[in-house]
Amino acid sequence: MKKKAEVVIVGGGVNGCGFAYNLAKKGVDVVVFEKNYLSSGATGSCGAGIRQQWSTHENAELAMKSVKIFEKLSEELGEDIELRQGGYLIAVHDKEELLQSEKNVEMQKSLGIPVRIISTKEITEIVPILDIKGMNAIAATFCPTDGHANPFKTTFAYANAARKYGANIFTHTTVTNIKTKNKQVSEVITDKGSIKTDFVVNAAGISSEEICDMVGIKIPTKPIRKEIMATERLQPLFEAMVISFKDGIYFSQQHESQIVGGIPIPEQKFGYKTAPTVSFLQHMSQTLTRYAPVLKHINMLRHWTGFYDVTPDARPILGETKDLKGFIHCHGFSGHGFMISPMVTKILCEYIVDGKTSEILESLSLNRFKDKKIEHEMAVVG
Amino acid sequence: MSKKKTIVCRCEDLTLEDVENAIHAGYTDIEELRKKLRIGMGPCQGRVCIQLVEKILEKKTGKKIPIKNLPKARPPIIPVSLGTLASDEK
Numbered sequence: 001m002k003k004k005a006e007v008v009i010v011g012g013g014v015n016g017c018g019f020a021y022n023l024a025k026k027g028v029d030v031v032v033f034e035k036n037y038l039s040s041g042a043t044g045s046c047g048a049g050i051r052q053q054w055s056t057h058e059n060a061e062l063a064m065k066s067v068k069i070f071e072k073l074s075e076e077l078g079e080d081i082e083l084r085q086g087g088y089l090i091a092v093h094d095k096e097e098l099l100q101s102e103k104n105v106e107m108q109k110s111l112g113i114p115v116r117i118i119s120t121k122e123i124t125e126i127v128p129i130l131d132i133k134g135m136n137a138i139a140a141t142f143c144p145t146d147g148h149a150n151p152f153k154t155t156f157a158y159a160n161a162a163r164k165y166g167a168n169i170f171t172h173t174t175v176t177n178i179k180t181k182n183k184q185v186s187e188v189i190t191d192k193g194s195i196k197t198d199f200v201v202n203a204a205g206i207s208s209e210e211i212c213d214m215v216g217i218k219i220p221t222k223p224i225r226k227e228i229m230a231t232e233r234l235q236p237l238f239e240a241m242v243i244s245f246k247d248g249i250y251f252s253q254q255h256e257s258q259i260v261g262g263i264p265i266p267e268q269k270f271g272y273k274t275a276p277t278v279s280f281l282q283h284m285s286q287t288l289t290r291y292a293p294v295l296k297h298i299n300m301l302r303h304w305t306g307f308y309d310v311t312p313d314a315r316p317i318l319g320e321t322k323d324l325k326g327f328i329h330c331h332g333f334s335g336h337g338f339m340i341s342p343m344v345t346k347i348l349c350e351y352i353v354d355g356k357t358s359e360i361l362e363s364l365s366l367n368r369f370k371d372k373k374i375e376h377e378m379a380v381v382g
Numbered sequence: 383m384s385k386k387k388t389i390v391c392r393c394e395d396l397t398l399e400d401v402e403n404a405i406h407a408g409y410t411d412i413e414e415l416r417k418k419l420r421i422g423m424g425p426c427q428g429r430v431c432i433q434l435v436e437k438i439l440e441k442k443t444g445k446k447i448p449i450k451n452l453p454k455a456r457p458p459i460i461p462v463s464l465g466t467l468a469s470d471e472k
Contacts, residue, residue, distance in 0.1 A: 037411040037451075044417060152417035160408070171411060232425055232461060256420065276457055285467035296465030302427055302456035 001193040002168070005031040007352060008188045008195060010175050010211050011203035012036075013043035014151060014341045015330050017158035017169070019201055021077075022349035024165035031197075032159075032167065033190055035174040039155040041205040043338060045306025047228055047250055047262055047382065048148040049241050050339040051088045052113045053141060055104050055378035058360050059315060062340040064113050067145055069342035079157035081149045082255045086239025088146035089126055090379075092117075092139040093246050101141050104379065108143075115143035127238040129292040135244070148241060148252055151338050175204075178214045178327075185215070185326040199352055201328045206272070206307045208331035215324055219317060220369050221309050221332045222270045226382055227280040228262035229303035231295075242291065243381045249287050250381050259298065262382045263287055274305050308335040312369060314377040316340070318348060319361040328352065329366055335382055390438070391431040393424020401435060405442045412439055412447055422453055425461055 007023055009016045012034025023030040034040070052067060054060040067085075074080045092098050101117060108115045120132045123140050159169055170192065177189040178200055185200045202211045206223040233256055241252035251261025265280045280303060289296045309332055311317060317332035330348055333340070350356045368374055385399040396419055409415045412435060421435055422428030436447055458467075 037413045039417060040413065044413075152414075156409075156414070156418060230423070231464070281458070281467050285464040289464050289468045296468065297463060299425075299461035299463050300458060300467060301423075301425060301461050302458070304454075304456045 001170070001195060004196045005029050005168070006197065007031070007199040007201060008033065008197045009201040009203055010188075011041070011205060011207070012038040012155075012159070012169065012171060013041050013203065013205055014039070014155045014158065014338050015333075015345055016201070016203040017155050017162060018341045018345040019203060019330065019349060020162040020167045020169065021158045021165070022345050023352065024162045024167040026349065026353050028353060030162070030167045031195060032169040033173045033175050033188070034169070034171045035207070037171050038159055038169070039152050041207075042306055042309070042333070043151050043155055045228065045304055046151050046338050047252075047260060048151050048254065048338070049088070049146075049250065049252065050148055051143075051146045051241070051336070053088055053090060053104065053108060053115055053143050053146065053379060055100070056315060056375055057107055057111065058363055059336070059340065059377055060108050060111055060113060062343045062360065064111055066340050066342040066344075069346070070149060073154070073157070073342065077157040077161045079153065079160065081154040081157055083147065083149040084239065084255060085145050085147035086241070086252070087126065087142055087144040089123065089240045089242050090141045091135055091137045091242070091244040091246075092141065093136050093244070094138065097246065098139060100378065101139075105141055113143060114145055115141055118142045127240050127242055129237055129294050130242065131291065131293050134290040134293060142240070146241065148254065150255060154338075175211065178211070180215055180324060183324055185324065199326045199328060201330055201348070203330040205331060205337070206309045208309060215327055217321075217324065217327070217366075219332065219366065220312050221317070223272055224268065224270055224308045224310050225273060225305050226262060226308055226335070227265060227276055227284075227303055227305050228260065228382075229284055229300050231259040232299045232301055233257045234259070234298055245379060245381055247287055248381060249284075249291065251288060258301070259295065261288060264382065272307070276303050276305050308333075308382075310334045313374040314380050316344065316364055317366050318344060318364045319351060319357070321366050334377070335380060390434050391419070391421045391424070393426050393431075394420045396421060398438070401438055402442065405439060410439065410443050412436060412451060413453060415439065416453055427456065427459070428453060
């Protein structure tokens with residue numbers, strides 16, 4: 001291991017690798033430490049969705065600008081990330097939800113996101129296997145430029161491109177301590193050696209709390225175990241991701257034509273336990289076959305767990321604070337880290353390289369939790 | 383033995399050549415290899431292919447894969463229809 005790097009990134013998920021790519025491309029000497037393998041955390045267990053329909057404008061704007069980057073990313077990185085823009089269809093179940101949806105759509109449209117409210121007739125035109133009565137919908141919101149991409153391939157493509165620009169990525173390497181000097185990060189210690197640096201990026205997902213502990217920073221993030229399943233491959237039936245905030249369900253038919261989806265289990269708890277539950281199997285299959293009865297004939301192949309690193313307002317913690325210079329937060333994604341990663345890593349890279357800050361970085365800084373009036377992201381699913 | 387004709391993963395239709403190419407491209411962690419190629423993600427859930435991939439990878443890298451790094455089994459162990467899972471009958 002070399003003795004010094006300009007930036008050290010902790011975490012080899014889509015954000016860590018995307019960050020490394022953006023920095024290395026600008027000529028920054030960057031090192032990534034991943035304690036397991038690339039995409040082994042939240043990135044590798046996620047539902048692959050890319051959605052611009054958020055209730056807070058920061059999330060909507062980050063997602064919208066990320067979609068623009070995703071659209072050109074296969075070409076830019078030279079590897080196919082399997083982007084498919086089949087849209088996101090968000091079921092609306094009652095008048096109260098319709099009011100919130102109208103508010104969200106208005107804000108999203110003002111940013112330039114091509115979203116609209118659609119009728120139940122249009123719902124089944126877009127996703128013919130849906131049963132309006134079963135899913136109990138009165139309308140939906142639909143944005144055709146939403147979609148999904150392959151999280152593993154995106155992460156690998158970022159990592160490979162970063163390496164081409166000179167980034168050093170170490171897997172199976174655990175960060176054990178971070179040293180500071182005069183309120184400035186100075187050195188990262190790992191189980192394979194240590195390295196001096198001026199910047200440490202914490203992109204460690206649910207391990208971010210542990211990393212913050214090493215430098216004495218407290219973060220209000222909690223790990224929540226989520227479960228998700230994949231079916232066998234079947235003929236292509238629909239292109240949109242279908243979600244419901246009320247039922248918590250999301251499902252889509254992916255690149256290889258398997259259906260991937262998840263739902264929170266009724267007795268969901270905070271914690272790090274990874275074993276999948278029988279209760280998820282039942283809850284997911286019952287809700288999914290209620291939404292799309294024809295799927296009762298389809299086999300589920302596997303289900304697995306992953307973690308959301310959830311903040312009190314379900315929005316990420318980004319940027320630097322005055323308490324510790326050179327320590328860059330890039331975590332707390334609360335279940336939507338993949339879809340906003342292209343823009344998040346771009347603006348954080350600009351912050352490190354050019355010292356450029358922005359309204360989004362200001363409003364998503366760790367300092368916001370000192371204020372009691374935080375704006376909560378309402379559009380969370382899974 | 384032709385590497386182009388030797389099937390390693392029957393579910394995803396992957397040959398020995400596909401697996402070796404990915405290893406040469408730098409996917410030397412069995413989980414990264416699995417996620418890159420979808421080996422073990424088909425109906426067999428890795429029962430047929432993962433041990434083969436393990437041996438190929440160990441031979442290519444000259445390193446034994448620690449048991450803790452092998453892909454975890456994911457339930458249900460055999461494919462089960464959503465209709466059966468959704469049913470209340472025990």
